[in-house]
Amino acid sequence: MPSNWLVLIVLALATIGFVIGRARAIQSAGGETRDLHSLPSYYGTHVAMMAAVPAIGLLLIWLIAQPLIINSSVASSIPDSAIAETDLGLVMSDVRRVADGLDVAVSQGAMTTQDAQNLNADETDVRAELAKVGVALGSDVSVPILEAAQDYRQKSKVGSMAMAAAVLTLVAGGMFFAVGRTNKSFRARNVVESGIKTLLLAAASLAILTTLGIVLSLVFNTVEFFKLYPLSEFFFGLTWAPSFGGGSELGFLPLLWGTLYISIIALAVAVPIGLFAAIYLSEYASPKMRSVAKPLIEILAGIPTIVYGLFALLTVGPLLVSIFGADGVGIMKAGTAVMTAGLVMGVMLIPFVSSLSDDIINAVPQSLRDGSYGLGATRSETIKQVVLPAALPGIVGAILLAASRAIGETMIVVLGAGAAARLSLNPFEAMTTVTAKIVSQLTGDADFASPEALVAFALAMALFIITLGLNVVALYIVRKYREQYE
Amino acid sequence: MFDTDNAKNTMTQTDIKFSAKNVQVFYGENHAIKDVNVELEDKTVTAFIGPSGCGKSTFLRCLNRMNDTIDICKVKGDILLDGEDIYDKRVDPVQLRAKVGMVFQKPNPFPKSIYDNVAYGPRIHGLARSKAELDEIVEKSLRGAAIWNEVKDRLDAPGTGLSGGQQQRLCIARAIATKPEVLLMDEPCSALDPIATAQVEELIDDLRKDFSVVIVTHSMQQAARVSQKTAFFHLGNLVEFGETPQIFTNPEDERTESYITGRIG
Missing domain, CATH: 1.20.5 (Single alpha-helices involved in coiled-coils or other helix-helix interfaces)
Known part of the structure; x- marks a missing residue:
């Protein structure tokens, strides 16, 4: 019995249980629902819950466990001669494919159940038979594999039957138990x-x-990496030059510098613009203006970062080159540069900063503003001296959240900042970040035993710790100051 | 305020501080204040009493144009401060509020130190030329608000850390630090316990020497204790205005009498 049918049956039984439980509760109170401890629907829900929850739990566990158990028992029955050339994993995947193929053949009527069970690889070309029903196999099916597949099918079938039986028994048992303890003083609601x-x-x-x-x-994986590559060279190395042939230098510092540099430029763009936008929206804009402008700014947050990346690559980069490139100031060689990625990432972060800061500024009590206006302060004095100081912890929190977002950003960097890892102060040079390098180390045919691939995990770990640290600091600041002002 | 001298000609009596004529206030469709005429004297405590929603706080907030911060609020009629119309286009509400200070119902100290709270007004209005002068203003204001002895050793502590009564006196100190001519108080004791209330009331009586004080209160005993003049508002109308003893012992209007004796309100 397929498991989705089983789930439907369990749910149907649970629904019936709901009706029974409800009816029994009402009956036990003699039709007077006010005498019940809980509302009738709670008794129904109680029975339905007792029927369905353990049964579905068992079903889930069984679905996970059964293939594992059958796999290992079938695997142990395959003779060593069949595994000689390849490894066990490949043989087992062949077995499963053949078994699935036989299932398909039976369900399409190309074979009877009996045929499938009695097939003999020496007499029948199983590969051709299965190809007829649309199952393509990579190689001819040998005798041990066919036998293993038949064994696999047999055991799966038995397992499924047992599962259905066990689940249905559990449904019945749960329902029986729940209905049994339903009476008017039973605390079903609790x-x-x-x-x-x-x-x-x-x-x-x-x-x-x-x-x-x-x-x-x-x-x-990080531990694995540090077994192959010295810790000090990773953290203090000034060169990033991976080569899959061996002898790579995997220094973390150029990547960290690129990450920080791009993030700093991004924040230098996003924080003032976002904050000023938030101040305008929360303090000056009319409700009408606000209701239009706020969603429009938040649209920025909904743009996928790859689109920002394209914007950086195709628009901002060439624009910057035309100003700072060989025809202009002459300090920019190509469109991909720290500045390109930083500016675009800054635009991406504006809605983060503005939306969070706006909420925080709005949360400053009106009584503080009134107090300030009542002393003859203007709007901007009130904002500078009362509203912003009161909102500052929240704003700092918003900025730190934006910073961890900037540090983790990948797509804009890949497209906007280039791929060269370098330690330089010139913002018009190409640099790269930790995230972009994680991508490039793991794409392609990576051998997961080499330090060149494993370094990605060390990079990810370092990045994770940095952003985690930022988030912890952000939360700490927000909490600490919030206490003081309340 | 505008500094033209022709305005001075309209002054009738020097001891009239505020003079309101046919004041109407609308909150959107709601007609909150109907045709109020009243003259408030200088160096006097005037109490506004009346049931909730009668418009006394609204009228108080008209006197320093705090209602300007509410979009849907419209004020009609004339309110003259020292004979000058405060709703004239040439009047900057910000400067008006420096002249007409306000203390609110709930203590609202800024999240700053006690010193900075009091120095806030003098700083934004440039009242002090030096640090020493500012120190002097702060001390004088805190003494004026009868809180100096309690806070003199912890001027750097946050104002929000004080008790409710202390916070309210701090707010009063903050309001008098800008040297206003009139002090508006919107139920200043409603969030305070009886002891803190007694301190604030005593303070109000002291303030009368230097300021004209207008206080909105729900407590008729408080009005009787602190004020010389009382105005009774009901459903947006100014029902009766007169000497406090007169209002409380021998009111002319029967609505006033009903309210004072507890039959309405």
């Missing part, structure tokens, strides 16, 4: 609400666990 609490908790922990998983995958 049970349902603790169920909802568990659901919310699960969602929160899933997010945290994912983060943890990402960090761990970074950590393991």
Whole structure:
């Protein structure tokens, strides 16, 4: 039985359980719903929950576990002679393909179930048979592989049957248990609400666990990298010259410098413009103007960064070259430069800074403004001396968030800043960033055992720590000052 | 204020500070103040009393044009300060507010030090030429608001860290530091406990020597204690205006009597 059918059946049974539970609760109170501890729908939900949740949980675990178990049991039955030339993983993927092919053949009616089970690789050309139903195999099917595939099918079938039986039993058991304890004094509402609490908790922990998983995958690969490449040379090396032939110099500093330089230019663009826009929108603009301008600014935040990258490559870069290039000032060689990427990234960050700062400025209590106006201060004096100081921690937080966004940005850098890692102060030279190099180290046929590929994880780890640090500082500042002003 | 001398000719009595004629205030469609005529005297505490929503705070906020900050609010009629129309186009509301200070219902110290809170007004109006002079203004204002002894050792501490009563006196110190001619107080004691209220009331009585004070209050006892003149507002109308003892002992209008004796309001 396919698992999606099984899920539908479980849900249908849960719905029936809902009706039964509700009816039983009402019946136990003699039709007087006011005598019930909870609303009737809570009793229904309780039964439905007890029926569906454990069953679907079991289904999920089973779906994950079954292929693993069957794989290992089938793998152990394949004779060593069949694995001699290649490794076990490749053989097993052949087995699974043949097994799937047989499934397709049976479902299309090209073979009966019996045929599929009794096929013999010596007598039938399995590859040709399967090709007829549209399943292409890479090579001829040998006897051990066909046998393993048939074994695989057999075991999968048994497993699925067992799964369906177990799940349905669990549904019935859960429903029976829940209906059994339904009576008018049973606290169904409390049970349902603790169920909802568990659901919310699960969602929160899933997010945290994912983060943890990402960090761990970074950590393991980073450790692997530092086994192959000395730590001090990575952190203090001044040259970035990877070569997949070996003997590469993988210094982190040129990349870090490029990242910081581009981010600083981006923030130098985004912070004043974003902040002034926020001040205008929150303090001066009429409600009508605000309702038009704010969404328009926020559209900037919705533009994919690759589009910004194209803008940098095709518009801003050539524009800068025409001013600072050989025909003009003469300090810019090509369109891809730190300045190009920094300016475009700054534009990208404007809505971040302006939108967050606008919310923060709006949160400054009107009573403070009134107090200032009441003393004869003008609007701009009030903003400079009362509103902005009060909003400052939040604004700093917004800027730091924008900074971590800038540090993590990739596409604009790839297209706008070039690919040369260099330590230079000239903002019109091409440089590159940590993120752009992570991409270039991992694209193509990377051998994951070489330091040249593994360095990407070390870079990612370093970047992660920097942005994490920025976010922690941002949160700390925001919290600390918020306490003082309330 | 505009500094033309022809305005002085319209002055009738020197001791009339504010003179309102046929003042109407609209909040969008809502007619909040209807045809108010009143003359407020200098060096006097005038109390505005009346039930909630009767327009007394709105009228108070007309006196220093704080209603300008509310878009939908429209003021009609004339309000003269020392004989000059404060709603004249030539009047800068910012400078008017330096002359007519305001203390709000809820203490609203700025998130700055106590010193900077008081020095705020003098700084933006350039009242002090030197640091020493500013120090002097700050001390005088804090003494004037009867809070100097409590805060003199911690002028650098944030104003928001004071207790509610202290914060309100700090706000009063801040308001008198700009040397206003009139001080408007919008229910200044409503967020304070009885002891802090008594301190602020005592202070209001002291302030009368130098300023003309207008206070909006919900407490009739407070109005009776601190004011010399009382105005009773009801549903946007100024029902009765007169000497405080007169209003509280022998009101002319029966609505005033009903309110004072607790039958309406």
